[in-house]
Amino acid sequence: VVFAKAKGNESDSNQVGASAQEAIRRLTRDGDASQSKEASSISSGLSIVGKITGHGALTIFGHVQGEVRASSVVIAEGAQIEGEVSAEDLTIGGYVKGTIHANRVRLGGTGVVEGDIFHRTLAIEENARFEGMSRRNENAIDMQSLAQPNGKGNDTAVSFNPVS
């Protein structure tokens, strides 16, 4: 009974986004979306209060209050981050208030940083705003904790972590 009811209501509840939703649903179900498992994205409509950790690429358009750690982080224009940001590669086009640890930092022309930057290489484009201290470190980030956010599993002989 539930099934028939749901099917019947489907056409009624169809909206503009319904076909897109259907497509996403299909992609997810078919495992076709495995390609998107590598890259993360926080849209401009989303706010996260808390800690984001992991590996892979992360693009932020929205608001984050808390720690951000990933291999490659892009803070897009319009994005707002309040908290510590750690990455191997970091591109900033938005607003960051907090300490930055990254091997490669690129501060774009629309970027605003209020806080200290610890980096191996630092590029600052024209019109970017940076208030804080910059310090060069050969290893600006703690790679171990970045690759293994839980800090566990170090005892195993087999290493699945390509980053040394």
Next chain:
Amino acid sequence: MPEEIRRLARDGNALQPEAASSISSGLSIVGKITGHGVLTIFGHVEGEVRASTIVIAEGAQIEGEVSAEELTISGYVKGTIHANRLNLNSTAVIEGDIFHRILVIEGSDASMKSARAFVRWNRNFG
């Protein structure tokens, strides 16, 4: 259309940042996620999750309350679920209460076997 969505999901949706968010399998979030738009989760989330449309993909793990207008679950959820329209795929595992208006269960045998859910039907959701 599917091709575009696939590309958007893969590229982190550079074309329409308003529209879609994606949390990859390599990512963990401990905290509160709120907002509107489409959110696809492949990774781990500990905390409250709220968005217009949420897809919890196979392999994803959520511990916390999940609220959405449209919610599709193929992964694991431990917590209370609120959704206008809930789509449970056969790989979904739910531990918690489900409050919904429309509930669709695909591959019902598998779902009901694996899911330990208390399903309540809400006419006046929202």
